[in-house]
Amino acid sequence: MKVDGKHYRTVWIDPKDGDVVRIIDQRKLPFEFVVEELRSVEDAAVAIREMHVRGAGCIGATAGFGMFLAARESAGTGGDLMARMRDAGEILKATRPTAVNLAWAVERQLRVVGEEEGEDVRVQAARATAQEIADEDAEWCRRIGEHGLDLIREIAARKGENAPVQVLTHCNAGWLAFVDHGSATAPIYAAHDAGIPVHVWVDETRPRNQGARLTAWELGKHGVPHTVVVDNAGGHLMQTGQVDLMITGTDRTTRTGDVANKIGTYLKALAARDNGVPFYVALPSSTFDWKRRDGLREITIEERGGEEVSVIGGSPGRGEAEVEVRLTPEGTVAANYGFDVTPARLVTGLITERGICEASEAGIQALYPGF
Amino acid sequence: MKVDGKHYRTVWIDPKDGDVVRIIDQRKLPFEFVVEELRSVEDAAVAIREMHVRGAGCIGATAGFGMFLAARESAGTGGDLMARMRDAGEILKATRPTAVNLAWAVERQLRVVGEEEGEDVRVQAARATAQEIADEDAEWCRRIGEHGLDLIREIAARKGENAPVQVLTHCNAGWLAFVDHGSATAPIYAAHDAGIPVHVWVDETRPRNQGARLTAWELGKHGVPHTVVVDNAGGHLMQTGQVDLMITGTDRTTRTGDVANKIGTYLKALAARDNGVPFYVALPSSTFDWKRRDGLREITIEERGGEEVSVIGGSPGRGEAEVEVRLTPEGTVAANYGFDVTPARLVTGLITERGICEASEAGIQALYPGF
Numbered sequence: 001m002k003v004d005g006k007h008y009r010t011v012w013i014d015p016k017d018g019d020v021v022r023i024i025d026q027r028k029l030p031f032e033f034v035v036e037e038l039r040s041v042e043d044a045a046v047a048i049r050e051m052h053v054r055g056a057g058c059i060g061a062t063a064g065f066g067m068f069l070a071a072r073e074s075a076g077t078g079g080d081l082m083a084r085m086r087d088a089g090e091i092l093k094a095t096r097p098t099a100v101n102l103a104w105a106v107e108r109q110l111r112v113v114g115e116e117e118g119e120d121v122r123v124q125a126a127r128a129t130a131q132e133i134a135d136e137d138a139e140w141c142r143r144i145g146e147h148g149l150d151l152i153r154e155i156a157a158r159k160g161e162n163a164p165v166q167v168l169t170h171c172n173a174g175w176l177a178f179v180d181h182g183s184a185t186a187p188i189y190a191a192h193d194a195g196i197p198v199h200v201w202v203d204e205t206r207p208r209n210q211g212a213r214l215t216a217w218e219l220g221k222h223g224v225p226h227t228v229v230v231d232n233a234g235g236h237l238m239q240t241g242q243v244d245l246m247i248t249g250t251d252r253t254t255r256t257g258d259v260a261n262k263i264g265t266y267l268k269a270l271a272a273r274d275n276g277v278p279f280y281v282a283l284p285s286s287t288f289d290w291k292r293r294d295g296l297r298e299i300t301i302e303e304r305g306g307e308e309v310s311v312i313g314g315s316p317g318r319g320e321a322e323v324e325v326r327l328t329p330e331g332t333v334a335a336n337y338g339f340d341v342t343p344a345r346l347v348t349g350l351i352t353e354r355g356i357c358e359a360s361e362a363g364i365q366a367l368y369p370g371f
Numbered sequence: 372m373k374v375d376g377k378h379y380r381t382v383w384i385d386p387k388d389g390d391v392v393r394i395i396d397q398r399k400l401p402f403e404f405v406v407e408e409l410r411s412v413e414d415a416a417v418a419i420r421e422m423h424v425r426g427a428g429c430i431g432a433t434a435g436f437g438m439f440l441a442a443r444e445s446a447g448t449g450g451d452l453m454a455r456m457r458d459a460g461e462i463l464k465a466t467r468p469t470a471v472n473l474a475w476a477v478e479r480q481l482r483v484v485g486e487e488e489g490e491d492v493r494v495q496a497a498r499a500t501a502q503e504i505a506d507e508d509a510e511w512c513r514r515i516g517e518h519g520l521d522l523i524r525e526i527a528a529r530k531g532e533n534a535p536v537q538v539l540t541h542c543n544a545g546w547l548a549f550v551d552h553g554s555a556t557a558p559i560y561a562a563h564d565a566g567i568p569v570h571v572w573v574d575e576t577r578p579r580n581q582g583a584r585l586t587a588w589e590l591g592k593h594g595v596p597h598t599v600v601v602d603n604a605g606g607h608l609m610q611t612g613q614v615d616l617m618i619t620g621t622d623r624t625t626r627t628g629d630v631a632n633k634i635g636t637y638l639k640a641l642a643a644r645d646n647g648v649p650f651y652v653a654l655p656s657s658t659f660d661w662k663r664r665d666g667l668r669e670i671t672i673e674e675r676g677g678e679e680v681s682v683i684g685g686s687p688g689r690g691e692a693e694v695e696v697r698l699t700p701e702g703t704v705a706a707n708y709g710f711d712v713t714p715a716r717l718v719t720g721l722i723t724e725r726g727i728c729e730a731s732e733a734g735i736q737a738l739y740p741g742f
Contacts, residue, residue, distance in 0.1 A: 030699070206575065206601035207601045209698055212680075212681075212703075213698070217700045220703065226704075227704050228699055228703055228705040228706075229705065229706050229707075230707075231577065232577055232711075233708050235637040236710075239711065239712065262603075263601065263603040264604070264606070266606040266610070270645055271641060274641055306599075309583075309599060309600065312696070314682075314683060315697045322696075325684070325685025325693075325694060326687075327575070327580055327583050327685045328583045329584075329588045329591055332583075332597075332599055333597075333599070334599040334600065335572075335598050335599075335600050337604050339607075340604075340610065
């Protein structure tokens, strides 16, 4: 998508500059727009662990490029390139335990590179695979937008010409969370670009405020009308008929349709069910965890440091760099769970690159037979 | 309750200093402990409107003292004291439209003072009534603690000696929200003082962070173990068996048991229901709105300025005064609904000064016949 008129992806490789990998450092948004260079797999691991990049697709693509960097670092050192890549894969997978795309990108690289012989060929295969992962991610998100557009078009037709379709979203499953387009936002961008009036309620998404910082920023850059609300507000909005559709992303979805997503998603799904609001989850199929059936029992929920809750960053004035302030009394303990699991029973449907399906094993298998 | 070893109420009158009314300025907590003087009904109105004081009981008591200040201001001016008090009552009632205790305190003052004759007698009646309102509030909260203690004792017995009873609360229905003891916190303090191990999950409570700022502060001062979590976390805590009991306060409860409380309460009530966690609402009976039957249709939800969402205050360092920082991109619009309504069907029971009852007209009438 565009930033001040120039097209960007969230992570890309620049052949003009010795195949350096570049990312948008999302920690600085919305107050500063900073592009960062990744020159080693350690740089990539830090970028993922410290959340310079975040979001399922963007993490996966960055891990893909990280594996290329690992291969390139190993070449010519006399070491075992595959062993080095396996080690790199372990390091990358450990950075964010809940993100399924991480493991998926790492394993894809190991499989493809393992089939080649010779260091140079292997490094080139790793580069090509990283690029493929990124390109696929962008293309899949584009298709998610097409399928989701049908849902929004239907609601718009029911509401009449001038009433905007009201969409609530949680966290940032926008283009910043992927390589381009986004998952939850893809249908919104598609509808907006098709001239359908859309208004987005943007959940702030504590503790890291990805909604208030990132989703608000990217919707604003694209010109989509939106309003930020605290995470507490969604139930009231639904009770008062102000939400037509809820769409979120997911960090990991089981083969039975249980959805691990940003902490708080489950609460909104409950409110959607209680108020008859359709609750959709948008995801490229790389986000399915085909090995898991029971999200509540089988998905490890990442616990992060309590200071992400106790301390918050913001800008003290227009154009001023971010500062951090403490929100709690000195010495207060805070707990910080990154995700929760929304059981499939609360999910109206999944919007994938292949189409929309029921959040059930049968529904998913109909689109993804053999997985 | 105690602050650094000295007993305080949240609002009180000091006869040694010409009957000045004093409040704890809760905007400054937890970073500064400041006592403010109210010398006119306008001071009282500003204190309520600008949330120097907040919480059902504390607002009601402050309004009661405000009506005394109005009477005293009018006396000797040659004006119509009752007319002046009625005007003052309208000003006070307009400061926070959702808070039922406000109107209740104002009307009680008008009724009592209206029955007297003579300016001096009326001013003294207003003073005595304000004190009575404050004393009753403190006594009712103490009784709420006694009744709620039974619930906690029962859970503790079931869990066994060393396992703390895990209570989740939202916002601040603590002693700071009343004159003393609190409503939702009263059973917690009672249990803690009775030697029952209790641990409190404190919802941060965006946008004004009354949980992270006030509940954490007062529990800390009293020595009750607690952990701050973001508002998004409660569903996950309940799904994983980490909550035995949820207790919140309420700003207004209908005669049928619908509960208007801080925005986000409804989401937690849904999660409690989905996970079989008992969801109790603690309230002195002054918080009942006997005229209303349908909370969703009949209770006006206060909308406040969006800058409470976009801008947050915190301390930049230990002992440093609070500063404000912007959380959203420049120019982003935010909406700010103060409350939501939790339908009675989601409420396990009401803990009142007369005992615990079902959240239904029949249940409430059994404790409060004739209302």
